[in-house]
Amino acid sequence: MHGLPDNTNPPKWADTLLELCCADRFLEEIQGDLHEWFHKTVERKSLRKAKLLYALNVLRSLKTFRLRSLQSFILFIIDRTMLQNYFKVAIRNVFNHKFFSLINLTGLTFGIASCLFIYFYVKNELSYDSFHQHKDNIYRVVQTNPKTGTKWRSAPTPLGPALHNEFPGIVMASMGEDPVFVELQGSKFYEPNFYWTDSTFFDVFSFPLKSGNPSKALAEPNCIVLTEKIAKKYFKDENPMGKVINVKIYDGDKILPMKITGIAEDPPPNSHIQFDILGSMISGLELYKQFENHWGFNWLKSYVLLESKNDVERIKSQIPDMIDKYLGEGFSEQKGLYFQPLKEVYLHSKDINNKDIKGSIEYVYIFSIVGIFILAIASINFVNLSTARLTVRGKEVGVRKTVGALKSDLIKQFLSESFLLALTSILLALILVVLLWPFFIELIEKEIALEILFSWENLTALLIILFITGILSGTYPAFILSAFKPINALKRATSLSKRGNTNLMRRLLVIFQFGISIFLIVGSLVIYSQLNYMIKSDLGFEKDQLISVPVEDRGLQKRIDILKDEMGKVQGVEKITASGESLPSFMNNTWSFSWDEASEEAKLGIDVVAVDSDYFETIGVKLKEGRNFNKSFHTDSARSFILNNAAVKRIGWASALEKEIQVGGRKRKVIGVVEDFHHFSLKHNVRSTAYFIAPPGNRVSNDNLIIKVSSNDMVKTIEGLSDVWDRFSTEQVFDFKFVDDAYDQTYKADQRFFMIFGFFSVIGILIACVGLFGMVVHMTEQRSREVSIRKVLGASFHSIVVLLSKEFTRLIAFAFLIAGPLAYISTDRWLQQYPHRIDVTIWIVLLAGLLAFLISWITIGFNTIKAAIANPVRYLRNE
Incomplete structure (x- = not known):
């Protein structure tokens, strides 16, 4: 290479690119030729043009066969840092044990990605209304x-x-x-x-x-x-x-x-x-x-x-x-x-009656715990696989100690490997988050910008995750391996695999890992069962084939009876009624309620709903006693009430008929009692309700039409209703909703909660299975000679499979015995928020345990069967 002044040297970035990408065996020759060519070009042409041509020649020289391998590329990068020796060995070990490195990377990547998604969800929930200055x-x-x-x-x-x-x-x-x-x-x-x-x-x-x-x-x-x-x-x-x-x-x-x-x-x-x-x-x-x-x-x-x-x-x-x-x-x-x-x-208003946007602090707590669980499962995978492979690393430790390596050097070495895997997992997790972001946004139904991922606050959180994951995942293996005495470390491999403390810790971690999995399975089953129960339970009225049409215009409300009669003539309309509340409804009108001198002092509240004489028949609610409103009775529209059964129970009467109650400061007579039905959903108890006929123009007067339609030609019926509406209103657009669909929407937040919880539960369980799979592969490798000897001595296929799987089956059984009761208690407590709920039976917990066993046996089965049917000569010859 010619010694040129600094200002006539080839461009440094092009030289760096060449050194970075070109394999060592080609680098010296190619770089020397290019430098010599550059020196000659500078003498004949301008420096600027020579640098440009040099860069082009560098790019031309990077042929496929001259490029570094992936391992060499990473080692070259690390070689340029202060941690050269530690990371060289770490990279080499990662590539030498590709399968187990892949297991670790997979678990950590999906674990960290899941934690990131949960973190963003929780952070968004906690951020509500935080932008206000005061x-x-x-x-x-x-x-x-x-x-x-x-x-x-x-x-x-x-x-x-x-x-x-x-x-x-x-x-x-x-x-x-x-x-x-x-x-x-x-x-x-x-x-x-x-x-x-x-x-x-x-x-x-x-x-x-x-x-x-x-x-x-x-x-x-x-x-x-x-x-x-x-x-x-x-x-x-x-x-x-x-x-x-x-x-x-x-x-x-x-x-x-x-x-x-x-x-x-x-x-x-x-x-x-x-x-x-x-x-x-x-x-x-x-x-x-x-x-x-x-x-x-x-x-x-x-x-x-x-x-x-x-x-x-x-x-x-x-x-x-x-x-x-x-x-x-x-x-x-x-x-x-x-x-x-x-x-x-936003998060603490579930006990406040309103229709505002609101979340649940319980969901925040639950998802935070799930995120911690998932990260714990991923870290346990790493610890388990690292300690399980003591036999492989033991000889390495013995050699390094024999040639003078200190315990602190070995700890740094193993921690560097842990941090390298954690860092790689974080980078892969970031890529995974970016790719899955649209799916995540659709799942949580929230508007969160992807840019939040790269904010300084979140990058700091990632560094914390890197540090915690690296320390938690690498500390135990590092101290266990570095504590080996050289003479023991160099002995036959099996001597290291039988360390009592190491095996005990590994078993405890497997129990903890599958305990979490069983907890997540029980939670998913209970949440699904409760949601399914609420959606499919009887609401107390016939919600199928009902259409609710809001009438917002006060002028149109004054003619709602005429509109109702005209709509009733449309083909396909079976029944039609007008009401002051839609279905479903938050019950927007609560009046004072008393029935005697004692209750007058308390003046409790009662929901009031304006209806007409066709209301109960249209929605299919039965009278428990008394009679319905009658158009021909003038007093029904001025001085009469129909109560629901909840109101009668609240009063404590055996019969409410012909009794007088005072609602909103006015006395009316009870002419009938109807069976209870849910105006909103099963997430709330049926409240005391009084039904009456209100004149047009009243604040609580009828402003909704509820129509029972046949299913023969729904499209034609809707078109007919729209045509009638357009004749009466030139302002308000005809709008309607199917009542059964509207009730399903009241459980939308619960459905979203189940989807999110279920999705991340599946991720956690899969990560646990990935770790278990890696453990089984290692175990079958270590016991391959023992299995071969047993087969030569006549052991059956069934006995070999049982031999290889019984240890993990025992551990999962212990996990079930611990996690089952805890999951039962936790889910039963969670269900207390619902007034109408399922019972957490022992069968749900047993089903979760059975699923955990099935999942684990499927995970274990492939490798145990493979080991059981393998040719024993193959392993005995190697020995």
């Missing part, structure tokens, strides 16, 4: 019944002024849901996510405005704020600020010209508050002036911003006095307020 001082106002413990998140209109009067420093933002129809340039848009809200909304919550002043956007009447999505939908790329659009308020049955005063960013997916349009509360309160002093009508979601957390206890202690002041002395015994921290709203 998140630590924002609270949702929840109403409670101190006697029954019932909670509901809706609040009445006068609560806000009362809180402001009693606690002057409080900042409050309320939201009132109100579906609307937007008319714009001849087009009409139905917008169900419209909310009236206070001018302080953007002071309390950190929803950024792209246009407009946050403090003034909702301060005046007839002002609205659109999200970016809605603004683009209405105006495309045009600036909508200052434009006026007509908004028809269904409940108010009024058209309001409203000015666009702000454009908000779309609420992020991890917000429990989701909206499309916000209207100024000033207009909403003017529209619903009848609720201004109505403490019994709850329609607002209310939030408060406090100066500090200390204010919560101070306000809490004064709430009873405030309730008594505004509602009457002693009313605080039946009504209270609970300030729920914003950070708890």
